[in-house]
Amino acid sequence: MKSFAPNFRLAACGCVLAALAMLASPARAEVAIGVFAYQGERAAMSDWAPMVAALNRELPGHGFHLDSYDADGLKAALAAGRVDLVITNPGYYVTLETSFGLSRIATLQSRNAAHDGAALGSVVLARADRTDLSTLADLAGRRVAAVAPEAFGGYLIAARELLQAGVDPESALGELRFLGLPMTRILDAVRDGEVDAGIVRACLPEQLAREGALRLDDFRILSPRQVDGFDCALSSALYPDWPIAVTRRLDPALAKAVARVLLAMPENAEHVSWSVPRDYQPVFDLYRELRLGPYAYLREITPEGLARRFWPWLLGLLAVLVAGVAHTVRVEHLVHRRTRELKDSLVAREAAEHRARDQQEKMEHLSRLSILGELSGSLAHEINQPLASIATYANSLLRREAAGTLTPEALREACGEIAGEAERASGVVQRIRHFARKRAAVREPVDLVSLAGEARRLVAGMLVQCPEIAIAAPVSPCVALSDGLQIQQVLVNLIKNAIDAARGLPEARQGIRLGFARAGNRVVVEVADRGAGLAADQREHLFEAFFTTKPDGLGLGLPICKSIIEAHGGRLWAEVNADGIGMRFLFQLPCHEPSDESAA
Ligand code: ADP
Numbered sequence: 046m047k048s049f050a051p052n053f054r055l056a057a058c059g060c061v062l063a064a065l066a067m068l069a070s071p072a073r074a075e076v077a078i079g080v081f082a083y084q085g086e087r088a089a090m091s092d093w094a095p096m097v098a099a100l101n102r103e104l105p106g107h108g109f110h111l112d113s114y115d116a117d118g119l120k121a122a123l124a125a126g127r128v129d130l131v132i133t134n135p136g137y138y139v140t141l142e143t144s145f146g147l148s149r150i151a152t153l154q155s156r157n158a159a160h161d162g163a164a165l166g167s168v169v170l171a172r173a174d175r176t177d178l179s180t181l182a183d184l185a186g187r188r189v190a191a192v193a194p195e196a197f198g199g200y201l202i203a204a205r206e207l208l209q210a211g212v213d214p215e216s217a218l219g220e221l222r223f224l225g226l227p228m229t230r231i232l233d234a235v236r237d238g239e240v241d242a243g244i245v246r247a248c249l250p251e252q253l254a255r256e257g258a259l260r261l262d263d264f265r266i267l268s269p270r271q272v273d274g275f276d277c278a279l280s281s282a283l284y285p286d287w288p289i290a291v292t293r294r295l296d297p298a299l300a301k302a303v304a305r306v307l308l309a310m311p312e313n314a315e316h317v318s319w320s321v322p323r324d325y326q327p328v329f330d331l332y333r334e335l336r337l338g339p340y341a342y343l344r345e346i347t348p349e350g351l352a353r354r355f356w357p358w359l360l361g362l363l364a365v366l367v368a369g370v371a372h373t374v375r376v377e378h379l380v381h382r383r384t385r386e387l388k389d390s391l392v393a394r395e396a397a398e399h400r401a402r403d404q405q406e407k408m409e410h411l412s413r414l415s416i417l418g419e420l421s422g423s424l425a426h427e428i429n430q431p432l433a434s435i436a437t438y439a440n441s442l443l444r445r446e447a448a449g450t451l452t453p454e455a456l457r458e459a460c461g462e463i464a465g466e467a468e469r470a471s472g473v474v475q476r477i478r479h480f481a482r483k484r485a486a487v488r489e490p491v492d493l494v495s496l497a498g499e500a501r502r503l504v505a506g507m508l509v510q511c512p513e514i515a516i517a518a519p520v521s522p523c524v525a526l527s528d529g530l531q532i533q534q535v536l537v538n539l540i541k542n543a544i545d546a547a548r549g550l551p552e553a554r555q556g557i558r559l560g561f562a563r564a565g566n567r568v569v570v571e572v573a574d575r576g577a578g579l580a581a582d583q584r585e586h587l588f589e590a591f592f593t594t595k596p597d598g599l600g601l602g603l604p605i606c607k608s609i610i611e612a613h614g615g616r617l618w619a620e621v622n623a624d625g626i627g628m629r630f631l632f633q634l635p636c637h638e639p640s641d642e643s644a645a
Pocket of ligand 1: 538542543546574576577578579587592593594595597598599600601602603604628
């Protein structure tokens with residue numbers, strides 16, 4: 046097919062003709078036809094001149110003239126509103142249609158076109174001896190030459206075919222070289238082995254062969270195709286030919302008149318005429334698939350496109366994420382460290398508590414032994430007394446038996462006394478052993494009144510002269526959840542101190558009184574004496590460790606009693622008696638209600 050596009054020289058002639066026409070008829074409205082023109086192809090302005098002449102002839106009220114542009118120039122002219130009609134290749138047309146709202150009114154129709162009117166395609170050629178190349182897929186990694194990135198037949202149509210063959214022309218070729226116009230440069234590069242294959246507009250090789258500029262046998266066609274009615278070598282699908290479109294500037298009535306004139310024009314010398322507008326959807330599809338022109342935005346929504354467009358935001362987001370992760374890791378680390386520290390300190394605390402408990406138990410035990418030690422001065426006497434009685438009764442029995450005066454009654458009576466005395470001695474020993482035993486603390490319901498009786502027996506059992514210890518039984522006896530032995534230890538300690546306080550005083554000041562009272566759900570136990578008492582400044586130090594007024598005292602009894610009572614959830618304190626004579630020591634403990642037991 047011969048070129049149908051204008052060249053600039055003739056465009057200038059057209060302008061001069063139009064200007065002359067304007068002078069002849071000053072009232073004519075000018076109609077500018079913007080033509081996309083490029084050297085070497087569709088370059089003959091004379092091919093457009095008959096069309097302009099026909100329009101001026103058929104529509105005498107208007108002065109039609111041609112303005113030729115390159116791609117950018119046409120775009121600028123459209124933007125500036127200097128164009129009424131546009132003639133361009135299908136590729137530029139689809140990009141301009143979406144930007145400037147163009148409407149096709151006719152499409153070029155070549156006699157060489159396929160049956161559906163499509164006439165534009167690409168042919169991909171290699172040198173005839175390159176038997177290793179037969180399909181477009183073979184071009185992966187190869188050097189390929191084409192016209193220009195935006196050339197429709199000279200690149201884009203073949204680019205789509207390559208993409209469909211699995212070879213992305215932008216990334217999968219070894220090299221993609223754009224050699225520009227004229228297209229013969231590409232064929233030369235293929236023939237000279239500078240590239241492995243070349244892309245040119247379909248029918249160009251045949252045209253050059255007809256002109257004697259090329260031997261078709263020197264080349265082989267990659268992925269050749271047959272399309273009915275189209276008799277040029279082809280490696281691609283066919284697309285509709287050039288359209289002519291109107292801009293929004295043009296009056297619709299004039300657009301209709303122009304269409305009528307164009308459709309009525311006969312074929313020109315190259316057997317090309319104007320036909321009804323063709324379907325340009327395949328061209329749109331091509332641009333969408335290649336993500337170019339009106340579909341260039343599709344590149345932006347690929348991961349790389351988005352990254353390119355939003356990299357500052359992505360960088361910010363990444364920074365925030367990294368900061369977030371770093372913060373989380375740091376917090377995790379701190380939490381981990383703190384947890385470990387807490388665990389360590391808990392373990393250390395538990396060990397310390399265990400040690401303290403152990404020490405406390407040892408102290409309590411020592412304290413009990415110490416009380417026993419103090420009381421045991423008279424212990425020998427307590428044990429000796431029943432032993433002496435036992436010996437007396439036994440000797441008396443022996444004597445009577447020897448004298449033959451032993452009656453069964455006397456024998457029974459003496460044996461009864463011996464058994465009684467032995468029991469008394471064993472009771473003393475047992476109480477001491479029970480009091481002195483070493484054991485871990487327990488909590489059990491304890492009857493405090495009977496515990497007080499037991500403490501009194503223990504003290505009385507060990508003293509030669511024990512003062513009277515009265516126990517005032519409470520109205521409603523209280524059972525405390527406690528360690529009986531420890532509470533007994535407290536009672537013995539307080540009783541012993543009370544006895545010590547009255548030592549050497551007249552008989553009337555010797556008595557000790559143990560009292561019980563209920564205060565809510567607590568029981569208050571009191572050990573009162575009529576002893577020497579203690580000066581106010583000394584009373585302040587009563588419960589301090591090692592405070593003692595006794596020459597052989599340790600000053601540990603009261604602090605230990607205090608710690609025992611507090612460990613039971615109670616309180617120990619001391620007061621001067623109401624009449625100012627002697628002192629009383631009081632402690633309170635929580636009562637163990639039966640409901641507590643059932644709850645437990
Ligand atoms: P110790 O009996 O070894 O001295 P305690 O801690 O049992 O140790 O007693 C400390 C001091 O408290 C006694 O030395 C004494 O001065 C005083 N004390 C204790 N009980 C009484 C009491 N009932 N009357 C007067 N003083 C007392």
